[in-house]
Amino acid sequence: MWAEILKRPLVLLAAVFLHAALFAAVAVNLRFIPPLKPQPVQAEVIDAVVIDLDALTGMQAEREAAERRRAEAEAAEQRRVEELRRQEAAAREQAERERVEAEQRRQDEIRRQEEERLRQEEERKAAEEQQRQEEQRRQDEERQRLEQERKAVEEEKQRLAEEKQRLEEEKKRQESERKAEEERKRKAEEEKKQKAEQERRRQEEQRKAEEEKKRKAEEEKKRQEELRKAEEEKKRKAEEERKRKEEEERKRLEAERKAEEERKRQEEEKRRQEEEKRRAEEEARQKAEADRRARELRRLQEGYENAIRAKVERNWLKPPGYRPGDKAIVLVRQLPPNGTVVDVTIEMCTGDEVFCRSVRAAVLNSDPLPRPPVPEVFNPLIRFTFEPQQ
Amino acid sequence: MDRYTPLKYLLLWLLCLAVPAQAALEIRITQGVEGALPVAIVPFGWPAQVGTSPLDVAAVVSADLHRSGLISPLPVARMPERPTRAAELDVRKWRQQRVDYVAIGQLIPASGGRYNVQFQLFDTISGEQLMGYSIPAEARTLRQAAHHVSDLIFERLTGKRGAFNTRVAFVSAQRSQQGGSVRSQYMLQVADADGYNPRTIFRSGQPIMSPMWSPDGRRLAYVSFEGRRPAIWVQNIDGGERQRIAAFPGINGAPAWSPDGSKIAMTLSKDGAPNIYVYDLPSQRLIQITNTNAIDTEARWMPDGRSLVFTSDRAGSPQIYQVGLDGQDYRARRLTFEGNYNAAVSVSPDGKTLAMVHGGGGRYRIATLNLHNGNFRVLTEGRLDESPSFAPNGSMILYATDDRGRGVLAAVSEDGRVRQELILQDAEVRExxxxPFLN
Known part of the structure; x- marks a missing residue:
């Protein structure tokens, strides 16, 4: 605490000063309390200075007294602190003592509770043993009672079985009596049936003998009929045989005639086929010759056309400004045999003047046109279609 | 032949007279040959008492027609006659020479240093006159009049409009020795389509690149490095007024006029990699078309103005791509798949064919891609051919080539059949x- 105070002497000084001021104020107040009471004002004004001087001296004395009181207060504080320490030690000691006593009491209590628990346990075991013996005794009595009941039931059963046997023997006896009666009735019935049957057989045999006699008469009649029929059949067959033979003869003659005809026809056919073949061969030969000539002519024709086309194309200066789709048709008349161009007619021209002039120049610059390889392919009229491809 | 054959033919002949409705032999012709029309341009008459002719008109016309690849003029030395009037012409002689068409004419001097160029074109097959014109000219415009004759004959014989009376723009460079240091002088020049009459319209000590004609043929857009930074300029050909239209940080290159002349496509690298932009001239608004980290450049307009074709190396090597301008997402589609290098595309006027520089085997040659059937065709045989540019009628392609280490201009017919260098002054010529058509 002193170290704290020494660290801050200003605080101490302020505290001291505050105390002094407070004591001074108290002293002045004490001194001024009487003047606060209503008093004659005039008389007191004159004494005012004196009072002030007194007060000043009083304040000096008061400061000293305050100093003394402060020392006393500090001593008292010291004492108070020591007293507090002492009381605190005493209280700690007291508390320790009380704690030991309480512990002692708690131990005693635990021990007491343990004894009580053991005692109750023994009591509980004794009661359980008694209860168990009681139960044992009660079960034995029950077992004996059940045994007696079982024996009584057994005796009752024996009695019921004997009764049943007796009733069955009675029933058997009645049954045998009923069967003897039935046997007797059945034999009487049998006898009656046999007699009726013998009578019915006799009548049946009589009816059969009559029927036999009738059947034999019928058979005799049938046999006579069959004899007659056989005779007729024989006659018919002879007639048929005769007809068949005549037919066969006729057929044979017919077949011979047909064979002859067939032979003649085949001969004719063969002659005809040979003729046909000869003629076809001749025709084929002629046709092949004609084809060959036509092919040859066509080849020459194509060659002739190609020669004309090549010459005109070689002489056609395609104008630079032609438009795709420009087309011209030029009809040319030429003279045999040299292909001299005698007339050029532009039948149609869709291009501009330059294009139309170019196709005309192409034909005229190709004069004379190529000679035909054979007169047959010569055509005095040629129609050129100019259709430039890009 | 047996002795009856003539009789047979006579009979046949009589038969066909008697029966005119006889079925004719039908022959279909689907193939022709690609060749040049056999034509003769007879040297024009000139009154001998006036001195020598100021211009061999027939020679200019023959050279023009020959360069097209579609017409093959007969050399003067092989001509059976040299008529200058219709009355003197005997078409049978020309038919025997297998000449289908003959042009004859006269150059007639008129008062005040003026001339009349008169000519007639005959069809030797029918013997009839196909055309006859009289074209007035001055000494200054005599070559133009001759080119005009070429245009008229070309159109009549091929059905295609002639492009001989047009002009070409190009860049020429000259090195000069000045006090021990070599100085280069760059010139933007305009000449006739055959390379004659070159005229310088802009001159600079710094490089000039990528000239491109406006659709009306009056202005050129080009890249100039004056001030050592590239910028795109537009210049009037006749007045000479210049206007700078793009000078962003980085590349400002490859201008291309839209078909309606209202927009210029260009290559800018202001946002990083070179990409294609379209600059709208009236609104001065710039629209970014491509946005890749690859090099996208050399944009050209399709004739309908609805898409651009350009070079991009986005797939690793330079190839031609097409990007539609309708809609918002500008998706590019690859067009070329032949070889590892296809660049510097030019679009034919009908939009059906692209010409480009095709690299392979250490050579760079001019090739065409037919967009309709996919046919890819290499047209030239140079070592370092570049900058193809279609003639306004699509019949020829102008390009720069290397002749014994010197840059010259050449023209190849669209089918690759005829290649010819243009006659130019002694300078390095490129781009x-x-x-376009000028009238």
């Missing part, structure tokens, strides 16, 4: 651009 040609063929003008």
């Amino acid at each position: 040609p651009a063929w003008s």
Whole structure:
């Protein structure tokens, strides 16, 4: 605490000063309390200075007294602190003592509770043993009672079985009596049936003998009929045989005639086929010759056309400004045999003047046109279609 | 032949007279040959008492027609006669020479240093006159009049409009020795389509690149490095007024006029990699078309103005792509798949064919891609051919090539059949651009 105070002497000084001021104020107040009471004002004004001087001296004395009181207060504080320490030690000691006593009491209590628990346990075991013996005794009595009941039931059963046997023997006896009666009735019935049957057989045999006699008469009649029929059949067959033979003869003659005809026809056919073949061969030969000539002519024709086309194309200066789709048709008349161009007619021209002039120049610059390889392919009229491809 | 054959033919002949409705032999012709029309341009008459002719008109016309690849003029030395009037012409002689058409004419001097160029074109097959014109000219415009004759004959014989009376723009470079240091002088020039009459319209000590004609043929857009930074300029050809239209940080290159002349496509790298932009001239608004980290450049307009074709190396090597301008997402589609290098595309006027520089085997040659059937065709045989530019009628392609280490201009017919260098002055010439039709 002193170290704290020494660290801050200003605080101490302020505290001291505050105390002094407070004591001074108290002293002045004490001194001024009487003047606060209503008093004659005039008389007191004159004494005012004196009072002030007194007060000043009083304040000096008061400061000293305050100093003394402060020392006393500090001593008292010291004492108070020591007293507090002492009381605190005493209280700690007291508390320790009380704690030991309480512990002692708690131990005693635990021990007491343990004894009580053991005692109750023994009591509980004794009661359980008694209860168990009681139960044992009660079960034995029950077992004996059940045994007696079982024996009584057994005796009752024996009695019921004997009764049943007796009733069955009675029933058997009645049954045998009923069967003897039935046997007797059945034999009487049998006898009656046999007699009726013998009578019915006799009548049946009589009816059969009559029927036999009738059947034999019928058979005799049938046999006579069959004899007659056989005779007729024989006659018919002879007639048929005769007809068949005549037919066969006729057929044979017919077949011979047909064979002859067939032979003649085949001969004719063969002659005809040979003729046909000869003629076809001749025709084929002629046709092949004609084809060959036509092919040859066509080849020459194509060659002739190609020669004309090549010459005109070689002489056609395609104008630079032609438009795709420009087309011209030029009809040319030429003279045999040299292909001299005698007339050029532009039948149609869709291009501009330059294009139309170019196709005309192409034909005229190709004069004379190529000679035909054979007169047959010569055509005095040629129609050129100019259709430039890009 | 047996002795009856003539009789047979006579009979046949009589038969066909008697029966005119006889079925004719039908022959279909589907193939022709690609060749040049056999034509003769007879040297024009000139009154001998006036001195020598100021211009061999027939020679200019023959050279023009020959360069097209579609017409093959007969050399003067092989001509059976040299008529200058219709009355003197005997078409049978020309038919025997297998000449289908003959042009004859006269150059007639008129008062005040003026001339009349008169000519007639005959069809030797029918013997009839196909055309006859009289074209007035001055000494200054005599070559133009001759080119006009070429245009008229070309159109009549091929059905295609002639492009001989047009011009080409190109860049020429000259090195000069000045006090021990070599100085380069760059010139933007415009000449006739055959390379004659070159005229310088802009001159600079710094490089000039990528000239491109406006659709009306009056202005050129080009890249100039004046001030050592590239910028795109538009210049009037006649007045000479210049206007700078793009000078962003980085690349400002490859201008291309839209078909309606209202927009210019260009290559800018202001946002990083070179990408294609379209600059709207009236609103001065710039729209970004491509946005890749690859090099996208050399945009050209399709004739309908609805898409651009350009070079991009987004797939690793330079190839031609097409990007539609309708809609918002500008998705590019690859067009070329032949070889590892296809660049510097030019679109034919009908939009059906692309010409480009095709690299392979250490050579760079001019090739065409037919967009309809996918046919890819290499047209030239140079070592370092570049900057193809279609003629306004699509019949020829102008390009720059290397002749014994010197840059010259050449023209190849669209089918690759005829290649010819243009006659130009003694300078290094590059980056040609063929003008549109001028009249």
